[in-house]
Amino acid sequence: MKTIANCRWYVVALLFTATAISYIDRQNLAVIAPMLRDELGISNSGYAQILTSFLLAYTVMQAFTGWLIDKLGTRNGFALIMLWWSVAAMLHAFGDSVVSFSIYRFLLGAGEAGSWAACVKAVSEWFPKKERGIANALWGVGTSAGLVISVPIVAWLALVLGWQYSFVATGLSGFVWLFIWMRFYRLPEEHLAISARELKHIQDGQGLDPENKQLKIPFFSLLKSRNVWAVILARVLADPCSWFYHFWIPEFLKTTAGFSVADIGKYAWIPFLTQGIGILLGGLLSDWLYRRGMKIISARFTVMFVGMLCMCCGLLAAFEFNIVIVFFAISTATFGFGLWAPNMMTLCGEAFPRHVVGSVTGLSGMGAGFGGMAFTLLTGWTLDNFGYSPVLMAAGIIPILAVLVLYFLFDRRLAEDISNGRQSSLFPG
16 A cells, blocks of 8 residues: 555545535434424434434443443444434334334434444544544534435435435445445554654554553543543533434424425535534644643643523524524534533543543443433423423523532643553542
């Protein structure tokens, strides 16, 4: 294999594509939900049950798939979960009831549960610290790219060919990615296409890696660390608010503004685009702050806190303003989550020993999933009884709690020591 300049950025391109595919697969249902609900007579509570089936599997499998990524390695672990969720996505074409869609969503969630852990681990393997923020941001933009792309494409496929074909088409894309991934991805020191100069750049910039100088931390011992719990609880509070916008925006527009499926295809991608802009800026800004002399963990925290404040703007959507103001409020909220997300993933890759990065990311994702399930079920019940206003108000207030958890519970000094190689354990002393 010929040497490839800047090989690490090709790795990011693969991570970006995988993330986009995962969000296209999961957002497919939300785009065609108005059509399916009319055809199958599904209530808000029934739709919430289908969504919760995805979140249940996504939740309970996060810790397992994170461990699996650490056990099998990034290359084989990512390949396995991509194969699983691509098949599950295609099975949705056979859905005909709340029960069948719930089963297929459960299978999809089980496969996609390990995606973020695999991406975070790949970045920790391929990038020096000063580039991890932007690297995580770039693959993180895949979430928004998938959401933006899925809205018009899925709407078009559903209207022209039928909703079944939208699931088949999006599921097939995963097999194309899988072929490329298995041919290209290796660890930097094993990759035949990396130059000696780039390998030195990566290794010199990762700091002292105590991975081979420490006792391995048993999986369940991670739950004794306050920093692990800080990350888990912060995601319990922040992520469900973002998922609410992902899952319910098409239905919200149909119910409150009378949007058709075609209208949803034209406009519902806007909040997802602003989230992508936030993700990109989030990574760039925190890396810039670090290069300007701020401590690495403090740089990540600063941008994350600003992001949670932006999410509070979603409160405006709870009131009967013009649809333009409502779009602005929701788009600002998703932009704020964009600032938060890549830095949370980078934090998981920097504040913990490398051999547990996948496990910590998985545990935090499991916490996010439990929070998402509870929030989604409450959303369905609240919409059937009280409408959107209480849910939108909650989504605008809860992010402040995520900030407070990180501020008071997370030990930044310990995290800085681990990041700089001065500490090899999650526990002080």
